[in-house]
Amino acid sequence: MRIMIRDIIKRDRKIIAVICVILVLLMIGSYFSMGPRGKPKILKEEEQIPEEVMPFELAWDLVRCRPGGVMLTWDDLSDDDKEFLDMIEKSLFLYFWNEADPITGLVPDNTKNRRMASIAAVGFELSAICIGESHGWISYEQAYNRVLKILRCFDPKNPKVAGSHGFFYHFVDTRTGTRLGKSELSLIDTAILMCGVLHAGQHFKGTEIEKLADRIYRAVEWDWMLDKSKNLLMYSPGGVRGKGYSEYILAYILALGSPTHPIPASAYHEWAKGYRWHEYEGIRYLGAGWADRALKLYLWQTPLAWLDLREMHDKYANYWQEAIRIHLANYKYCTNYFKSKGLPPLWGWTACIGKDKYLGWATPFDGTIAPFAIIAAIPFVPKLAIPTLKFIYEEYGHRLWGSYGFYDAFNIEQNWFADVYIGIDQGMALLLLENFRTGLVWKEFMQIPYIKEGLRKAGFVKGFHPDSEGFIKDWLVIGPFEASSVEEAFDTNFINEANISIPKAGKSTKGLVWKELHMPYGDLASRYIDLSVLFEPRRASTAYAFVVVKSAKNATVDLEIWSSGLIKVWVNNELMYASTSILNATGPYRDVIKDVKLRKGNNTILVKIVCSSPSGWKFYLRLIERK
Numbered sequence: 001m002r003i004m005i006r007d008i009i010k011r012d013r014k015i016i017a018v019i020c021v022i023l024v025l026l027m028i029g030s031y032f033s034m035g036p037r038g039k040p041k042i043l044k045e046e047e048q049i050p051e052e053v054m055p056f057e058l059a060w061d062l063v064r065c066r067p068g069g070v071m072l073t074w075d076d077l078s079d080d081d082k083e084f085l086d087m088i089e090k091s092l093f094l095y096f097w098n099e100a101d102p103i104t105g106l107v108p109d110n111t112k113n114r115r116m117a118s119i120a121a122v123g124f125e126l127s128a129i130c131i132g133e134s135h136g137w138i139s140y141e142q143a144y145n146r147v148l149k150i151l152r153c154f155d156p157k158n159p160k161v162a163g164s165h166g167f168f169y170h171f172v173d174t175r176t177g178t179r180l181g182k183s184e185l186s187l188i189d190t191a192i193l194m195c196g197v198l199h200a201g202q203h204f205k206g207t208e209i210e211k212l213a214d215r216i217y218r219a220v221e222w223d224w225m226l227d228k229s230k231n232l233l234m235y236s237p238g239g240v241r242g243k244g245y246s247e248y249i250l251a252y253i254l255a256l257g258s259p260t261h262p263i264p265a266s267a268y269h270e271w272a273k274g275y276r277w278h279e280y281e282g283i284r285y286l287g288a289g290w291a292d293r294a295l296k297l298y299l300w301q302t303p304l305a306w307l308d309l310r311e312m313h314d315k316y317a318n319y320w321q322e323a324i325r326i327h328l329a330n331y332k333y334c335t336n337y338f339k340s341k342g343l344p345p346l347w348g349w350t351a352c353i354g355k356d357k358y359l360g361w362a363t364p365f366d367g368t369i370a371p372f373a374i375i376a377a378i379p380f381v382p383k384l385a386i387p388t389l390k391f392i393y394e395e396y397g398h399r400l401w402g403s404y405g406f407y408d409a410f411n412i413e414q415n416w417f418a419d420v421y422i423g424i425d426q427g428m429a430l431l432l433l434e435n436f437r438t439g440l441v442w443k444e445f446m447q448i449p450y451i452k453e454g455l456r457k458a459g460f461v462k463g464f465h466p467d468s469e470g471f472i473k474d475w476l477v478i479g480p481f482e483a484s485s486v487e488e489a490f491d492t493n494f495i496n497e498a499n500i501s502i503p504k505a506g507k508s509t510k511g512l513v514w515k516e517l518h519m520p521y522g523d524l525a526s527r528y529i530d531l532s533v534l535f536e537p538r539r540a541s542t543a544y545a546f547v548v549v550k551s552a553k554n555a556t557v558d559l560e561i562w563s564s565g566l567i568k569v570w571v572n573n574e575l576m577y578a579s580t581s582i583l584n585a586t587g588p589y590r591d592v593i594k595d596v597k598l599r600k601g602n603n604t605i606l607v608k609i610v611c612s613s614p615s616g617w618k619f620y621l622r623l624i625e626r627k
Contacts, residue, residue: 055552055553055555056465056466056550056551056552056623056625057463057464057465057549057550058463058464058465058466058472058474058547058548058550059550060311060463060548062502062548062602063503063505063546063547063548064504064516071383071505071506072382072383073382074436074438077386081386081390084389084390084393085378085386085433085437088389088406088429089430089433089437090137091403091404091405092128092375092426092427092429092433093128093131093132093137093430094404095107095404095405095423095426096125096128096129096132096423096426096427096430097128097129097132099423100125100146100150101117101174101175103175104149104153104160104174104175105125105146105147105149105150105153106125106150106153106161106172106177107121107122107125107174108174109121109171109422109423109424110420110421110422110423111420114174116171116172116173116174117171117172117177118170118171118189118424119161119168119169119170119172119186119189119190119192120186120189120192120423120424121423121424122193123189123192123193123427124192124196124423124424124426124427124430124431125150125196125427126147126150126151126196126200127195127196127199127200127305127427127430127431127441128427128430128431129143129146129147129200130143130147130440130441130444131430131431131434131441133203144204144207147200147204148208148212151197151200151209151213152212153177154168154193154197155215156219157215159177160176160177161177162178162179165221165225166190166219166261167185167187167190167220167221167224167225168185168189169183169184169185169186170183170184170185170189170235171183184235184236185236186234186235187233187234187251188247188250191250191251192250192302192424194216194220194254195250195254197216197217198213198217198445198448198451199306199441199444199445200213201448202444202445202447202448217450218259220254220258222251222254222262222263223255223261224261225255226263229241230263230266230267230270231267231270231271232248232251232252232255232263232267241271242271242274243271243288243289244274244276244287244289245274245275245287245299245317246288246299247299247300248271249307250303250306250307252267252268252271252454252458253451253458254450254451254454256453256454256457257449257451257452257453257455259450262457265457265458265459268459269459272316272522275288275316275317276288276294277520277522277526278294279291280295280329280333281329282530282532282533283328283533284519284520284523284525285329285520286316286317286322286520286522287299292333292364292365293362294326295326295329295333296330296349296350296351297327297330297348297350297377298351298428299326300319300322300326301323301350301373301376301377301428302424303319304320304379304432305376305427305431305432305441306431306441306442306445307319307445308435308442308443308445308446309460311462312455312461312462313460313464313465313521314459314460314521315459315467316520316521316522317520317522318464318474318518318520318521321518321520323380324380324381327380327381327384328381328384330347330348330349331384333347333365334346334347334348335347337365337367343412343413344395346369346388346412347384348369348370348371348373348374349365349369349370352370352372352373352408352422352425353409353418353422354366354368354409355368355414359409366413367413368409368410368411369392369410369411369412370409370425371400371405371407371409371410372406372408372425372426372428372429373425373428373429374388374389375389375406375429375432376429377432378432378433378436379435379436392406393406396410396412396417399417400417404426405429407419407421408420408421408425466622466623467521467527468521470623470624470625471621471622472547472621472622473527474516474517474518474519474547475516475517475545475546475547475607476503476514476515476516476545476546476547477515477517477534477543477544477546478495478503478509478512478514478515478544478546479512479531479534479541479542480512480536480611481494481541481542481543482538482541482542483540483541483542485540486539486540486565486610486612488540489540489541489566489610490542490566490568490579490608490610494510494542495509495510495544497544497568497608498570498574499573500546500570500604500606502546502604503546515534517529517531517533517534517545528562528618528619529618529620530616530617530618531545531609531611531619532616532617537611537613537616537617538611539612539613539614540612541611541617542609542610542611543608543609543611543617544606544607545606545609545619545621546604548602548605549598549602549603549605549623550601551599551600551601551603552600553600554599555626556596556597556598557596557598557624557625557626558592558593558595558626559576559577559592559593559596559621559624560590560592560593560621560624561577561589561591561592561593561607561619561620562590562618562619563589563590563609563618563619564611564612564616564617564618564619565609565610565611565612565613566609566610567579567589567607567608567610567619569605569606569607569608570605571596571603571604571605572599572604573604576593576596577591577593595626607619607621
C-alpha cells in the first residue's frame, strides 16, 4: 500500500500540487468572506451579562420633585423666555433644513464649505428633521421624504457615501458622497451618525425608514474596530485607542448593543479604567487627561443629546449628575477667568471655531466662548444658561446673530466674532434644547431595543444605589442651622429630628431649602460627602442629610459612619448613634453601628453633622449587609 501511494504521488505530483493550491485558495477565500474580526457570533456563557440585582436601592422618587433634579423646567419659564428660546430653536433647525444638498440631502459641515459634509452633522440632521416635523415646522411628508433620501445614501446594499466595514469617512462630498482628502474612517462620527439613523427609524416606526435604518446600523462592524487588547480604536487606518471618559461612551453603547457585530462587555470596562476625577473649587468631576481640558462641554453634551441617563447609572458614575457638575465647574472656571480681567462673567468653554484655527480637545482656554454650548447647557443648568444667553444676545447680538441663530463662537478680548455655522454645534444645541422643552429625542431614542441592550451590557441600572462597597453617595441635605457653640448645635433639635416626614427637594424647612447632593460612584475620594460644596463651613453650624433606603427584604446591616465633627444618626426615626464625647468636638469620628434592622420596603436614614472646624465639613455612611 505504501509503495502504491508513493508511486501515485510521483506520477501525479503536478496534479496534487494544483489541488493543494486550490484548497489553500478556498481556505483564504472562506477566511476573507467572514470579514476581519467581523463575524457575528453568539456570546459565550461568561459574556452573557445578567441583569444586575442590588439588595438596596435609594428611593429617590420619594424625595425628588422632577426628573434629573433640575429645579427649572420649560413650563416654569416666562412667556418672554419661551419666545426667546423658541426663536433660537427654529433658527437652529433651519440650518439643517435649508443647507442640505438638494440631491443627497446631506448637510454641510459648515457654511464656509458647502461641498464638505460631516457624517456626524448628518446624524444630528436626521434628529433635527424629526424635531422639525414634531413641531409642525415642516410637514410629515416633507420630513419623511428628506430622511429617506438621506438614508439611501448610506444603504449598505448600494451606498453613495464612502466607507468600509459599515463605518464612514469623517468628511465626504455633499453631492457625490466621495471621501475628501485623507479623511479617516471615524468611530465617533459614525456613532453619532448611527444615533441619528436609529432615532429616525424610531420616529418613523413601521415604515421603510425604520427598515433601512435597521439595515444601516446592523452593517457596522464594531468588532472590526477593536485592537488586539479589545479596545475600540478612535479611527482607521492607523488608529489609536481612546483613554478615559469622553463622548466615545456613545460608540461603546452602540457597539455593545449591536445584534450583528457586538463588542464584549469587557471592552467597555477596559475603556472605563481610564476614568479620572478632578476637582475645581470644591467640585469633583469626571474626565480624562488634563484637568482643565476635561471641562469642555461637548464631552458631555454630545452623548446626552440622545442618551437619557437622568435616572440610571453604571458602577462608575451617574453621568447626568456628572454632567451637571461639569457645567458648574465650567461656569466657575470661565467666569473666574473673565473676572480676573475685569470683563463680563461669560462661560461656555468647549470645542469650537477660534479666531485663527479650530479649538479642539487639546487647546487651552483663551477666552473663546461658544453660544451653542450655552444653549446645550440649558437642560443641566437652566438658571445659569438662560440669563447668559439673553445677555449675549442683548450685548453682542448685532455681531453674533445671523440666519441660523448665534454664530459659532466669539472672543471679546480679541474683539473677534465668528461668521460661520458648524453643523455638529448647531445640532448639539438643537437636540438638547428640544429635550429641555419636550424630551422628544430622549423619549424616542431610549425606546430603541439596541440602545437598551447596550446600556444593559455596560452594567447600567435604573435608579440610585449605594456604590459597589455600600457607601451612600446620594443625599438630600439642608443647612446650615446656626448656633453659638458646638454643644448647643449638637443638642438643638432644628427639624423635628426623631419624627421627620420625608422631605422633598426644593421644599423648605425652617426657612432653609432641601437640596440634592450627589457624589461620583466610582470616585473613592467622594465617599466622603463634602457638605462645603453647598454650605460655607462655619464652626457650630449644623447640616442634615436624609435618604430613603429601599430593601428587598427584612435585613440586618451594619452602618459604618465617619464624620469630621459631631454626628447623630436616626434609622426609621429611632436614634441609633450619637457622638459620645462632646468635649472632643473636633473629631473626626469613625464608628460602626451594629445590627441595624431594616424592614422590607422603605427605611429612612437621617444624619446630623455639626461643623466643628471651618477647615472641613464631611461625613460618610456605609451600608454593610450582614450575611
